[in-house]
Amino acid sequence: MPCLLIDRVSKSFGGIKALDRTSFTVDAGELVGLIGPNGSGKTTLINILSGYLAADAGRVDLDGRPTGGLRPETLAALGVQRTFQLTRSFPRMSTLDNLLVAGSALGLSQEAAETRALELLEDLALVRLMHLDAGHLSGGQLKLLEFGACFMVPPRIALLDEPFAAVHPTMKEIMAGFIRRRHAAGQTFILVSHDMPVIVELCPRTICMNAGAVIADENTRAVLTDPVVIEAYLGEAAA
Amino acid sequence: MKAEDVQGGTRARMRTELLVSLGILAAVALLPAIVANEYWRGVFIVSMYFAMLAAAWNLLAGYTGQLSLAPAAFGMIGGYVTGLLSYHYNAPPMVGIPAAIVVSGLIGFVLGRIVLRLRGPYLALTTLSFAEIVRLIISNSIEITRGDLGLNVPGIFDHRLAYYYAMLAVLLAVQLGLYFLLRTPAGLYLRAIRDDEIAAASRGVKIVLWKTNAFTLSAAISGLAGALYGHFAQFVSPELGLISQTGIIISMVVIGGLGTLPGPIGAAFLVYIASEFLRGFGGYQLIVFALLVIIFSRFFREGLWGLLRRAFERARARPATAQAAE
Ligand SMILES: Nc1ncnc2c1ncn2[C@@H]1O[C@H](COP(=O)(O)OP(=O)(O)OP(=O)(O)O)[C@@H](O)[C@H]1O
Ligand SMILES: [Mg+2]
Numbered sequence: 001m002p003c004l005l006i007d008r009v010s011k012s013f014g015g016i017k018a019l020d021r022t023s024f025t026v027d028a029g030e031l032v033g034l035i036g037p038n039g040s041g042k043t044t045l046i047n048i049l050s051g052y053l054a055a056d057a058g059r060v061d062l063d064g065r066p067t068g069g070l071r072p073e074t075l076a077a078l079g080v081q082r083t084f085q086l087t088r089s090f091p092r093m094s095t096l097d098n099l100l101v102a103g104s105a106l107g108l109s110q111e112a113a114e115t116r117a118l119e120l121l122e123d124l125a126l127v128r129l130m131h132l133d134a135g136h137l138s139g140g141q142l143k144l145l146e147f148g149a150c151f152m153v154p155p156r157i158a159l160l161d162e163p164f165a166a167v168h169p170t171m172k173e174i175m176a177g178f179i180r181r182r183h184a185a186g187q188t189f190i191l192v193s194h195d196m197p198v199i200v201e202l203c204p205r206t207i208c209m210n211a212g213a214v215i216a217d218e219n220t221r222a223v224l225t226d227p228v229v230i231e232a233y234l235g236e237a238a239a
Numbered sequence: 240m241k242a243e244d245v246q247g248g249t250r251a252r253m254r255t256e257l258l259v260s261l262g263i264l265a266a267v268a269l270l271p272a273i274v275a276n277e278y279w280r281g282v283f284i285v286s287m288y289f290a291m292l293a294a295a296w297n298l299l300a301g302y303t304g305q306l307s308l309a310p311a312a313f314g315m316i317g318g319y320v321t322g323l324l325s326y327h328y329n330a331p332p333m334v335g336i337p338a339a340i341v342v343s344g345l346i347g348f349v350l351g352r353i354v355l356r357l358r359g360p361y362l363a364l365t366t367l368s369f370a371e372i373v374r375l376i377i378s379n380s381i382e383i384t385r386g387d388l389g390l391n392v393p394g395i396f397d398h399r400l401a402y403y404y405a406m407l408a409v410l411l412a413v414q415l416g417l418y419f420l421l422r423t424p425a426g427l428y429l430r431a432i433r434d435d436e437i438a439a440a441s442r443g444v445k446i447v448l449w450k451t452n453a454f455t456l457s458a459a460i461s462g463l464a465g466a467l468y469g470h471f472a473q474f475v476s477p478e479l480g481l482i483s484q485t486g487i488i489i490s491m492v493v494i495g496g497l498g499t500l501p502g503p504i505g506a507a508f509l510v511y512i513a514s515e516f517l518r519g520f521g522g523y524q525l526i527v528f529a530l531l532v533i534i535f536s537r538f539f540r541e542g543l544w545g546l547l548r549r550a551f552e553r554a555r556a557r558p559a560t561a562q563a564a565e
Contacts, residue, residue, distance in 0.1 A: 050441065076443035088438035090431050092498075094248050101431045104424035105443035131248035149442055 001064045003028040003188050004049070004157055009058035010212075011044055018044040020212035021058065026157065026190060031183040033203030033220060034192045037233055041212040042192045043085050046159045049190075050082045051075040062156065077106065079156025081149075083163055085192075087142045091135030095126055098134050098145055102152040113152065120148040123178060125171065140167045147175060157188045164195050176202060196224065208232065250422070256500035256544075257418045263505050264411050271400060280399050282515050283508070284471055287406040288314070290507035291464035293491040294413055299457040300489075301498035302421065304433030305450065308363050309350065310488045312370035313458045315480030317343045317465030319377060319384065322392040322475045327383075332395050332470055339466035340459045346373075347458020351451040358436075370480060378477040389476030392469040402471045409467060410504065413460055418500060420456075429453055433498075483525060487514070490528040493535050496542030506543060 002025035011019040018041045026032050034042050047053040049060060051072040060067045062078060070078075090098050096117055103113030121127045124144045129137060134145060143163060150158050160179075164172045172195075179202055183189065193199055199206055199220060206220040210232040216223045223229055270283060296310040320342045321335030330338070354365050377384050384390060396402055420426060428449045431439040440446050469475040478484075491510045496502025510528060517524035535542055 052437070052441075071446075072437075072440040073443055073445050076441055082441055084438070084441070088435050088441070090434035090438060092434050093427075093430050097249055097427060097430070100424075101427045101439065101444065102442040104427055105439075105445075110424065146438075 002026060002061075003030070003063060004190075005059075005061040005064075006045070006049075007059045007061075009045070009048060009055045009060060011041075011048060011053060011056050017212050019048070019055070022209070022212060022214055023058075024207055024214055024217055026188060028188055029183075029186045030205065031179070031187075031189045031191065031203050033199040033206035033223075034190050034209065035194070035196070035199060035206060035223075035229075036209035036215075037235075040209040040232075042209060043161055044212075045209075046082060046161050046190070046192065049075075049159055050080055073105075080159065081151070081155035081157075082159040083143075083146045083150055083161055085161040085165070087139070087146050089134040089137070089142050089145055092133055094131050095134055095137065095145055096121070096130040099149055099152055102149040106153040108153060116152055117148075120151060124148050124174065140171060143167050144171060144175070147178075151178075151182070154182075154187060157190065158182075159190050159192075161192045162194070163191070164193060164198060172198070200224065210235075253418065253422060253500070255548075257414075259501040259544075260414050260418070260504060261411075263501055263508075264407065264414065267407055267508070268404075271403060277399055280403055282512060284399070284403055284406050285468070286508045286511040287403075287410050288464050288468040288471075289488060289491060289511050290410055290504040291413055291467075292461050292488045293495070293503035293507045294410075294417060295457045295460035295464070296488050297492045297497065297499075297503045298417060298429075298460070299453050301492060301496075301503070302426070302433060303429045303450065303453040305354075305453060306359070306363050307350075307354075307454070307457075308367040308482070308485055309370040310457075310461055311482070311484035312373050312480045313343050313347060313461030314465035314468065314484070315377065315475070315477065316346060316373065316458075317462030318392070318469035318475035318479055319390070319465075320462065321466040322390040322469050323384065325393055326390055332393070332466075336463065336466045336470075339462045343462020343465070344455045344459030347461075348451060348455040350458070351454025354454075355447060355450060367482065370482065370485065374477050374480040377480070387477060389474055389478075392473050392475055394473050395470045406467060406471070409463065413463075414500065414504065421500075425449070425452070430498075486525060487511075487528065490532045492542075493532045494528075494542055496544035497540070499541065499544040502542045502544035509543075 004026040006022060006024050008021040008023050009019055010021055022045060036042055044053065048055050051070050062080065067075060090101065099117035099120060100113050103116055108116065121130050126141065126144060134142065137145060143166060147163050163175060167175065176198055179189065191203060203220050206223040207214055208216040208223050208229045215232060216226045216229050271280060274280060292310050292314050299305045299307050317339035320339040321332060324330035324335045324338055350369055354362050357365055378387050428444045431444050432446060432449055436446060465479065487510065491507045492503040494510060495506025514524045517527060539546055
């Protein structure tokens with residue numbers, strides 16, 4: 001049984017078909033890249049997987065259990081953790097408290113949450129900012145913080161929507177290393193990114209979407225050289 | 240080293256806020272020793288009523304980000320619950336006050352459910368309509384409530400000082416209760432919902448549960464305050480629920496510091512005492528407070544408490560930098 005099953009999921013906004021019978025599966029332990037031109041439906045898919053949007057049609061199963069109709073907080077508790085393309089945080093809470101929210105909400109004791117948060121702050125080079133309100137962090141630091149919050153409790157599946165955007169190359173390397181280590185330890189991911197070198201480096205398998213449909217789904221190198229994929233990106237450039 | 244790191248920040252700040260709150264309440268406890276005038280002691284008792292309402296509204300607005308315009312209505316509900324129970328059924332305060340807490344809490348729960356998906360101006364307007372509807376129901380149900388004539392409520396104590404210290408004890412309990420609540424993960428959840436509800440949900444915070452809890456608890460505290468006030472004043476009327484009363488509560492919280500522990504209760508005394516002094520000047524008091532609210536929300540978002548805290552920090556930083564310079 002796959003960890004995540006996406007079966008002919010469709011979603012329209014007015015006349016725009018953001019998702020058009022999108023289907024694929026993700027097995028436990030996979031690190032899948034999700035690419036596609038702007039507006040191809042990647043974020044919409046993440047929003048459906050995490051409960052922020054309801055699909056018009058189709059089904060999503062997490063470990064064989066349908067997730068349709070579940071609220072974001074329920075899905076989070078089931079282990080679906082995400083980041084937002086437009087970073088979200090708790091601006092008037094300290095960096096540390098931002099992480100503790102996630103830890104406590106997912107059932108860690110206060111002590112365990114603090115220990116875990118300190119490890120993550122250490123890993124993400126945010127230790128010296130831990131008592132600063134998140135509202136004072138830079139754009140890149142916020143990305144790191146939100147990224148960290150996903151891993152306060154190892155999620156069943158991490159849905160990362162453009163985690164590297166606006167992040168300094170050094171920190172990007174740290175995040176990539178973090179993802180690589182987690183993946184080696186069995187963590188399941190969907191990684192949305194426009195950063196092809198990182199996708200190539202991290203993801204054994206990549207899915208490319210265009211106009212709401214999956215147009216390629218195989219090993220990353222094959223996807224990136226697939227004429228259909230190149231055409232989709234060129235089409236965007238030409239348009 | 241790490242454990243201490245974690246101890247700093249939010250927790251240290253909250254501890255300071257608790258200590259300052261206790262300091263304010265200690266000063267209030269000593270006040271009767273200086274002020275023997277019964278009238279002014281009465282003013283302080285009413286200030287404590289407002290302090291409870293302010294603390295309750297602060298839980299909802301300051302910590303949870305739900306700008307309800309119904310706090311005075313819940314005070315009124317509490318006063319009427321115990322008042323009506325005693326008027327119609329001769330129920331003693333021992334029954335009336337707990338009933339006021341429960342009924343206000345239940346109504347708060349229902350209101351919280353109704354406005355669950357509303358934000359900003361929609362939330363404010365819905366809670367305002369709710370407050371006005373409740374006030375109109377009370378003032379028009381003349382057979383039951385005597386309408387605008389108001390209702391006589393039996394007293395509890397013979398001496399004003401007894402009311403004074405009873406109110407103070409309850410205010411202390413409320414303040415301690417809020418402190419201990421906010422120290423638990425509940426405090427994290429409420430503030431997370433205030434800052435970004437969508438992000439809070441994505442981290443697994445049970446939005447429906449905690450928003451409803453905040454509404455229920457805030458309403459219950461307000462109901463308790465109203466019931467105590469009713470027994471002290473020995474009278475309740477629909478005027479308790481006027482929007483102007485809500486305005487006073489909001490000005491107390493904003494001037495004292497939204498989302499801080501000592502701010503609202505400290506400012507409750509300052510504002511109510513000031514309003515007593517301004518009473519002679521007619522309707523100007525509300526204008527003064529409205530202006531202060533505008534100035535504070537524009538320039539001093541953390542209120543008086545924020546100003547004080549920063550002054551402390553600067554004072555503490557100065558000797559340190561002086562040493563460093565040597
Ligand atoms: N809430 C919404 N209301 C209306 N249209 C929407 C909404 N969300 C997405 N869309 C539309 O759906 C389409 C897919 O958008 P989506 O954000 O999923 O793309 P994306 O693949 O994440 O793009 P990008 O790479 O730019 O982030 C776009 O045409 C977008 O305008
Ligand atoms: Mg997107």
